[in-house]
Amino acid sequence: xxxxxxxxxxxxxxxxxxxxxxxxxxxxxxxxxxxxxxxxxxxxxxxxxxxxxxxxxxxxxxxxxxxxxxxxxxxxxxxxxxxxxxxxxxxxxxxxxxxxxxxxxxxxxxxxxxxxxxxxxxxxxxxxxxxxxxxxxxxxxxxxxxxxxxxxxxxxxxxxxxxxxxxxxxxxxxxxxxxxxxxxxxxxxxxxxxxxxxxxxxxxxxxxxxxxxxxxxxxxxxxxxxxxxxxxxxxxxxxxxxxxxxxxxxxxxxxxxxxxxxxxxxxxxxxxxxxxxxxxxxxxxxxxxxxxxxxxxxxxxxxxxxxxxxxxxxxxxxxxxxxxxxxxxxxxxxxxxxxxxxxxxxxxxxxxxxxxxxxxxxxxxxxxxxxxxxxxxxxxxxxxxxxxxxxxxxxxxxxxxxxxxxxxxxxxxxxxxxxxxxxxxxxxxxxxxxxxxxxxxxxxxxxxxxxxxxxxxxxxxxxxxxxxxxxxxxxxxxxxxxxxxxxxxxxxxxxxxxxxxxxxxxxxxxxxxxxxxxxxxxxxxxxxxxxxxxxxxxxxxxxxxxxxxxxxxxxxxxxxxxxxxxxxxxxxx
RNA sequence: UGGGACGUCGCCAAGUUGGUUAAGGCACGGGGUUUUGAUCCCCGCAUUCGCAGGUUCGAGUCCUGCCGUCCCAGCCA
Numbered sequence: 001x002x003x004x005x006x007x008x009x010x011x012x013x014x015x016x017x018x019x020x021x022x023x024x025x026x027x028x029x030x031x032x033x034x035x036x037x038x039x040x041x042x043x044x045x046x047x048x049x050x051x052x053x054x055x056x057x058x059x060x061x062x063x064x065x066x067x068x069x070x071x072x073x074x075x076x077x078x079x080x081x082x083x084x085x086x087x088x089x090x091x092x093x094x095x096x097x098x099x100x101x102x103x104x105x106x107x108x109x110x111x112x113x114x115x116x117x118x119x120x121x122x123x124x125x126x127x128x129x130x131x132x133x134x135x136x137x138x139x140x141x142x143x144x145x146x147x148x149x150x151x152x153x154x155x156x157x158x159x160x161x162x163x164x165x166x167x168x169x170x171x172x173x174x175x176x177x178x179x180x181x182x183x184x185x186x187x188x189x190x191x192x193x194x195x196x197x198x199x200x201x202x203x204x205x206x207x208x209x210x211x212x213x214x215x216x217x218x219x220x221x222x223x224x225x226x227x228x229x230x231x232x233x234x235x236x237x238x239x240x241x242x243x244x245x246x247x248x249x250x251x252x253x254x255x256x257x258x259x260x261x262x263x264x265x266x267x268x269x270x271x272x273x274x275x276x277x278x279x280x281x282x283x284x285x286x287x288x289x290x291x292x293x294x295x296x297x298x299x300x301x302x303x304x305x306x307x308x309x310x311x312x313x314x315x316x317x318x319x320x321x322x323x324x325x326x327x328x329x330x331x332x333x334x335x336x337x338x339x340x341x342x343x344x345x346x347x348x349x350x351x352x353x354x355x356x357x358x359x360x361x362x363x364x365x366x367x368x369x370x371x372x373x374x375x376x377x378x379x380x381x382x383x384x385x386x387x388x389x390x391x392x393x394x395x396x397x398x399x400x401x402x403x404x405x406x407x408x409x410x411x412x413x414x415x416x417x418x419x420x421x422x423x424x425x426x427x428x429x430x431x432x433x434x435x436x437x438x439x440x441x442x443x444x445x446x447x448x449x450x451x452x453x454x455x456x457x458x459x460x461x462x463x464x465x466x467x468x469x470x471x472x473x474x475x476x477x478x479x480x481x482x483x484x485x486x487x488x489x490x491x492x493x494x495x496x497x498x499x500x501x502x503x504x505x506x507x508x509x510x511x512x513x514x515x516x517x518x519x520x521x522x523x524x525x526x527x528x529x530x531x532x533x534x535x536x537x538x539x540x541x542x543x544x545x546x547x548x549x550x551x552x553x554x555x556x557x558x559x560x561x562x563x564x565x566x567x568x569x570x571x572x573x
Numbered sequence: 574u575g576g577g578a579c580g581u582c583g584c585c586a587a588g589u590u591g592g593u594u595a596a597g598g599c600a601c602g603g604g605g606u607u608u609u610g611a612u613c614c615c616c617g618c619a620u621u622c623g624c625a626g627g628u629u630c631g632a633g634u635c636c637u638g639c640c641g642u643c644c645c646a647g648c649c650a
Contacts, residue, residue, distance in 0.1 A: 019587075020587090043650090044650095045649085045650055047649090047650085079649095079650080080649060082649090083649080083650090136648055139648075140646075140647085140648095144575095144646070145575085145646055146574090146575055146645075146646060147574060147575045148646095150646085177648095178648070182648095183648095190576085191575050191576040191577090192575095192577070192645080193575090193576080193645055193646050194645070199647085199648050202648035203648085204648080218648095220647090220648075220649085220650090221649070224650095225650085241577095241578070241643080242643095242644055242645080243644095243650090244577055244644075244645090245576075245577055245578090245644070246645090247577090248577095269643095280650090281649095322585080322586095322598065323585060324585065324586055324587090324598095326579090326585090326586075327579065328579055328580070328585095328586090329579070329642080329644095330584080330585060330586090331584080331585095332584075333584060333585090333600085335584095335599085335600085336585080336598095336599065339600095342612095346611080346612060347612090380607085380609075380612075381613080410610090412610065413610090421608055422608090423608060423609070424608070425608090427608095454608070459608075462608090464610090466607095466608045466609065466610090467609090468609075531611085533611085534609045534610085534611070535609090557609075557610095557611050557612090558610095558612090559610080559611085560610055560611090561610045
């Protein structure tokens with residue numbers, strides 16, 4: 001990316017990208033000379049995996065810094081040792097990298113513990129913080145309610161020396177967990193509850209994944225975040241809307257502490273997508289309770305899950321630009337994410353043929369002893385991707401869905417007595433339908449029209465439908481996983497009275513164990529999306545083996561027939 | 574009922590200091606091309622900006638009052 005004029009930035013859809021209220025505001029600040037470049041940070045807490053909502057924040061932070069000549073730090077907000085783990089650090093770094101971003105500095109709030117401690121002392125000395133010896137419950141009760149002011153703690157007016165001594169003893173480990181807490185002395189009657197003497201430090205004998213047992217007191221988020229921003233000389237601290245109420249507190253610390261810079265916080269609406277959940281708490285539950293197979297389950301909206309599902313970094317970036325950045329809370333249809341994947345893959349994924357649910361077809365007039373070969377382009381619009389030979393033999397497999405004995409008029413695929421083109425090969429006619437003892441269709445006897453072979457003049461002959469196929473003799477058995485939305489209601493967490501897991505879609509995954517794929521798919525390269533013609537975009541699963549392929553379906557192709565069929569069915573035709 | 578924020582087409586979202594017929598994308602509808610019912614290409618799609626008043630020659634943009642939605646009472650972030 002370059003520092004181009006925003007109107008020159010465009011997504012593949014031609015939509016202006018990156019022009020939103022934050023962009024506008026930063027541009028003005030630059031022009032007014034208030035800042036000379038924009039330095040941002042992406043500040044995850046290492047207590048879980050990143051999800052698509054984080055991607056929005058990542059794209060925003062990196063693109064703003066990039067647009068305005070600065071850089072972005074990756075900072076782990078690790079002030080709560082009870083929840084944080086090293087493995088999440090690794091996963092987060094991998095996800096950010098995979099999305100296509102390179103951070104300037106890898107930072108940890110825990111690296112600032114010494115400085116933060118000094119800042120706390122500074123506040124104490126200034127008479128702006130005090131040590132409170134009351135229980136958490138008592139402090140909570142004294143905080144008041146939304147409509148009633150809080151009442152001051154009896155410890156609120158403790159002498160500075162005494163506060164200092166107590167705080168030092170807190171650090172020295174002289175007290176039990178929870179015995180004391182350091183609080184800012186602001187305003188117990190403030191209408192903004194965050195200003196009612198918030199807790200700055202708590203005693204917690206917890207092994208920290210990075211600082212070990214060096215500390216038994218840990219700073220809270222409020223006392224950590226802004227100061228960390230200042231220490232790193234972050235110019236703009238972009239965060240989600242729920243921190244709006246914290247901004248006065250953020251500024252209060254910056255104003256009362258000898259920090260090296262004056263960062264400013266700007267809030268934007270977090271991402272919501274329908275038919276899924278996007279909170280770390282809920283995603284953690286899905287993993288911990290075994291509703292999914294882990295953080296990287298392809299049904300998960302995590303970056304790791306989307307990656308395994310077959311999403312591309314580019315499609316996620318495009319999605320984030322397309323949805324924009326505002327302060328209005330919105331819910332984006334899951335289909336928007338899927339369409340961005342299709343748009344990205346349509347132009348660059350190679351095409352192959354695969355049959356998910358095979359139906360045997362015997363070409364009665366195909367007498368060649370040796371297989372013949374059809375030449376198919378690897379991409380219909382991009383000849384540079386080359387072509388390949390696909391074997392044709394007397395016995396083929398086609399998709400069960402591509403044959404109907406009792407077909408409606410609009411059904412353009414195979415039916416008894418009807419004709420279809422086998423993609424890249426020739427036109428076949430269904431002469432006979434063979435059933436098993438239960439009446440199921442198990443085999444089709446067809447004859448092909450030799451004149452209609454691709455490349456021959458007879459190929460000009462038009463038939464309504466074209467279907468995909470594989471040679472039975474050459475096809476490679478494969479396992480294919482089809483994924484659907486994880487929840488069967490648009491807003492699983494909407495009703496607080498109902499546990500969201502009750503809305504999990506029991507049919508969110510379908511396994512096609514008997515799929516048959518064309519030979520070139522036998523050892524398809526990992527991490528490489530491919531289009532199975534007429535079916536969708538797929539990617540080898542991490543458990544895929546050469547000769548024993550396993551594919552995940554990332555997304556189907558747009559399917560107007562499915563819609564039409566549904567409409568016809570609704571009319572009763 | 575305290576404080577903070579938001580409300581422009583079904584879903585997103587532009588809308589300069591108030592000034593011609595309210596961008597764009599998605600979705601949707603219609604048509605064309607097509608050996609993927611895919612892609613691609615045309616065309617259509619808000620007399621109206623949560624509602625009601627007011628100021629003004631002129632308001633989505635200013636004022637007043639309502640209505641609706643979200644967030645805040647962790648020693649979580």
